[in-house]
Amino acid sequence: MVGVVSARWSVEQVESVAPSPAAITNAQPLSTPTRWAGLGADERVVWGSCKGSGAEPYDTAVDHVTVGFRCTCPSRKTPCKHALALLLMWAQGQVPDGVPTARVEAWIGRRLAKQQGAGAPDASNADAEPDADPGPAGTADTGAGAAADVAPSPGGDGGAIDDEPPPPAPPPSDEERDAARDERIARMLAGLTELDRWLDDRIRTGLADPALARYATWDHLAARLVDAQAGSLANRIRRLAGLVGASADWHDDVLAELGILHLLSQAGRRIGQLPNSLADSVATTVGWQVRQADVLGGVPDTDDWVVAGRSDVREDRIEVRRHWLRGTTSGRWALLLSFAAYQQSLDTSLDVGTSIRADLHRYPGPALRALAGRRHAEPVVARPPTQTVAEACDEIGRMIVAEPWLERVPTTVTAALARSGDRWLLTDHEASIPLLDSPRRMQAGSGLATLLAVTGGRPAELTIEWTPHGVTPLSLHLPDRTIDIGPRADSSFVGAA
Amino acid sequence: MTNDRERTAEHGEDDGERMPMAEQWRNLVTAALLGTDRRDPPDAEGPLAELVADTARAAPSERMLAQVAACTAIRRAAILPGPAVALTSAPDTDQRRECVPAATERWHHITSSWPVLEDEWMLTLIVNRWRLAAELVPVALQRHRSDPVRHARVRAAAGPAADWLIEQLPDLACTKQGVVDSEAIGELIELPIPPELLDLLHASGKQVGATVGAAIEQGRFAHAHRAVLVNLIARVAPAGLPDLIDALDGVDPHSSGAGLASVLADLALTRQRMLDELSV
Numbered sequence: 001m002v003g004v005v006s007a008r009w010s011v012e013q014v015e016s017v018a019p020s021p022a023a024i025t026n027a028q029p030l031s032t033p034t035r036w037a038g039l040g041a042d043e044r045v046v047w048g049s050c051k052g053s054g055a056e057p058y059d060t061a062v063d064h065v066t067v068g069f070r071c072t073c074p075s076r077k078t079p080c081k082h083a084l085a086l087l088l089m090w091a092q093g094q095v096p097d098g099v100p101t102a103r104v105e106a107w108i109g110r111r112l113a114k115q116q117g118a119g120a121p122d123a124s125n126a127d128a129e130p131d132a133d134p135g136p137a138g139t140a141d142t143g144a145g146a147a148a149d150v151a152p153s154p155g156g157d158g159g160a161i162d163d164e165p166p167p168p169a170p171p172p173s174d175e176e177r178d179a180a181r182d183e184r185i186a187r188m189l190a191g192l193t194e195l196d197r198w199l200d201d202r203i204r205t206g207l208a209d210p211a212l213a214r215y216a217t218w219d220h221l222a223a224r225l226v227d228a229q230a231g232s233l234a235n236r237i238r239r240l241a242g243l244v245g246a247s248a249d250w251h252d253d254v255l256a257e258l259g260i261l262h263l264l265s266q267a268g269r270r271i272g273q274l275p276n277s278l279a280d281s282v283a284t285t286v287g288w289q290v291r292q293a294d295v296l297g298g299v300p301d302t303d304d305w306v307v308a309g310r311s312d313v314r315e316d317r318i319e320v321r322r323h324w325l326r327g328t329t330s331g332r333w334a335l336l337l338s339f340a341a342y343q344q345s346l347d348t349s350l351d352v353g354t355s356i357r358a359d360l361h362r363y364p365g366p367a368l369r370a371l372a373g374r375r376h377a378e379p380v381v382a383r384p385p386t387q388t389v390a391e392a393c394d395e396i397g398r399m400i401v402a403e404p405w406l407e408r409v410p411t412t413v414t415a416a417l418a419r420s421g422d423r424w425l426l427t428d429h430e431a432s433i434p435l436l437d438s439p440r441r442m443q444a445g446s447g448l449a450t451l452l453a454v455t456g457g458r459p460a461e462l463t464i465e466w467t468p469h470g471v472t473p474l475s476l477h478l479p480d481r482t483i484d485i486g487p488r489a490d491s492s493f494v495g496a497a
Numbered sequence: 498m499t500n501d502r503e504r505t506a507e508h509g510e511d512d513g514e515r516m517p518m519a520e521q522w523r524n525l526v527t528a529a530l531l532g533t534d535r536r537d538p539p540d541a542e543g544p545l546a547e548l549v550a551d552t553a554r555a556a557p558s559e560r561m562l563a564q565v566a567a568c569t570a571i572r573r574a575a576i577l578p579g580p581a582v583a584l585t586s587a588p589d590t591d592q593r594r595e596c597v598p599a600a601t602e603r604w605h606h607i608t609s610s611w612p613v614l615e616d617e618w619m620l621t622l623i624v625n626r627w628r629l630a631a632e633l634v635p636v637a638l639q640r641h642r643s644d645p646v647r648h649a650r651v652r653a654a655a656g657p658a659a660d661w662l663i664e665q666l667p668d669l670a671c672t673k674q675g676v677v678d679s680e681a682i683g684e685l686i687e688l689p690i691p692p693e694l695l696d697l698l699h700a701s702g703k704q705v706g707a708t709v710g711a712a713i714e715q716g717r718f719a720h721a722h723r724a725v726l727v728n729l730i731a732r733v734a735p736a737g738l739p740d741l742i743d744a745l746d747g748v749d750p751h752s753s754g755a756g757l758a759s760v761l762a763d764l765a766l767t768r769q770r771m772l773d774e775l776s777v
Binding site: 196199200203204205206207208209251252255256258259260262263266389390393396397400401404416417418419420425427428429430431432433434449450452453454456457458459466468481483 | 522525526529530531532533534535556558559561562563565566567568569570572573574575576577578579580581582583584585586587588598631632634635636658661662665666669
């Protein structure tokens with residue numbers, strides 16, 4: 001197919017392109033032909049499809065002449081373990097000769113065209129897959145941006161294997177960025193279409209369908225949404241699976257969440273027709289990833305921010321800490337997130353019941369989520385203004401009107417913990433709002449038991465977190481201090497909770 | 498309690514005959530349980546009908562999904578608080594002062610690091626007529642649910658608030674039934690201390706410090722003796738604690754027992770501060 005011919009690589013050469021020794025270790029279990037389909041190699045490229053953790057197999061190809069990698073897996077490492085595994089098999093003579101598929105052919109064609117356009121072949125990996133584009137891993141919540149990886153090379157100039165290393169790859173051009181973005185949008189739209197088809201199936205067959213009790217029903221869709229770069233929706237689907245059978249009225253909860261998913265899917269597919277602010281909110285909620293650097297580059301929202309409440313929630317294998325801040329001047333709420341995998345530490349730099357003058361940088365749209373910027377002063381003791389239960393419900397409603405898909409909303413309220421039948425509620429003299437926890441779950445060490453003991457059932461100032469299933473008290477603001485009673489991470493899981 | 502927006506959301510805008518949102522939602526849930534293959538979705542009414550009116554939505558499941566989405570968004574945005582509920586009657590008043598925040602913090606430190614001091618902490622609090630801090634009551638009751646004496650001691654320390662809380666949260670009651678000896682509640686349990694150290698219980702702080710410090714420095718007391726030394730320091734006369742702390746701090750940092758001395762000094766210091774914070 002091209003005039004340049006490379007000899008088959010040695011295993012050492014494969015190891016030399018790995019981003020780390022661990023990458024080779026991770027690739028080795030995959031370097032067996034039984035894990036692959038459609039394996040083939042010619043004088044320019046080696047290709048195959050590997051069954052990974054996603055719903056679809058990952059299509060992998062390696063240009064072994066001018067050294068470039070392509071893989072549809074979500075890894076941001078280049079080369080990923082699939083590309084390394086493919087090369088290992090090829091190096092060991094386990095990949096048969098063949099004719100490239102149309103997709104591989106097209107990829108190689110694009111590489112050749114670029115190299116000819118540049119005047120000479122090089123080892124650039126400028127056509128790395130969009131999977132390697134900037135964006136946080138996991139959900140939109142994670143917010144950890146990453147630059148596109150640059151391919152290392154075992155050889156260099158013109159792709160000869162044992163030459164000097166090539167110069168660093170140039171940053172992708174605007175056209176390349178646009179192409180990557182377009183491909184990503186197409187993938188996301190395909191994922192949203194599939195989501196809506198799945199929702200349609202659920203509504204047709206009904207919530208009494210035994211398939212709902214099977215984890216695979218939800219997990220397959222979640223895996224497809226991950227492939228479609230809609231990680232936030234995938235997480236939402238997994239949370240939704242946990243609602244099935246979880247309470248007496250789980251059908252209500254599941255149906256409502258199916259409705260919100262439909263709303264998001266429809267909005268996501270029409271995102272170009274939405275007002276900018278709403279489009280930003282939809283994109284972030286679906287899973288479109290925004291780089292932290294871009295957020296931090298925005299205009300700061302400077303205020304005296306009262307750290308009103310904190311809550312820790314385990315989501316899959318990650319502990320998520322939410323700090324709810326309220327601007328003293330603006331009255332607007334903001335959300336700071338921190339994440340910890342097993343034995344990692346959560347953010348402990350913010351004390352509930354203090355106020356700090358600082359810059360916050362908000363994510364695009366009407367988002368509550370923000371990143372902390374510069375601090376201008378030391379924290380001082382403070383508490384947010386409070387209101388009645390009815391006023392708090394109004395405040396929650398206003399935030400949900402802007403973003404109906406919100407799953408948590410903070411507010412402050414003066415109310416007493418009281419019981420009605422077998423449910424606990426927060427009540428004042430006019431209205432009440434139910435708690436998320438049932439009495440069964442009100443354990444002695446929980447924040448609710450502390451709230452009950454400290455208030456003795458009398459009204460108190462509280463910061464609470466609304467969810468569609470009830471509210472959770474996060475902090476109790478006493479005249480002289482604030483007690484943090486929000487759900488706390490399991491100390492055996494995180495390093496510093 | 499309702500406001501205009503909520504009234505609109507739950508009952509329709511202006512028309513008493515229009516189906517309330519709550520009823521509309523119930524109909525949707527019923528249809529969703531069976532599935533639109535077996536039951537047609539309910540007809541939307543009023544503003545909801547206008548919202549989901551779309552000729553492109555030919556399939557019943559599509560019309561149903563549109564209604565569910567719109568109905569959920571409306572119901573969540575128009576969050577409806579429930580009626581006010583009668584407040585729970587408050588516990589009887591306890592005239593004792595609540596223990597100071599430093600003592601509360603100390604209790605957390607003691608229960609996590611030096612549980613050998615917990616009984617003395619609680620008894621000193623009771624004897625000096627402090628009241629257990631409210632935030633500690635549920636945790637302490639839970640901690641001693643299976644120990645009738647200590648559970649009774651927490652109830653004495655917390656006063657009426659403890660019984661009130663148990664009434665609200667029955668899981669906090671003691672799991673073992675029976676009468677608790679009132680004398681046992683007011684007594685510290687005896688800790689195992691070897692006969693050769695028993696005399697030190699009543700010796701001066703200087704003497705205890707000199708004896709223990711020298712033995713640690715010379716290697717006669719090592720980590721194997723840690724448990725009995727902890728018991729000794731938890732029971733020596735409180736007046737001798739400052740001298741004991743000085744002696745333990747003075748152990749040669751290069752000696753093999755320096756680590757043990759440091760740990761025991763922390764215990765002695767914790768006990769001294771605990772007693773200071775709970776003094777009258």
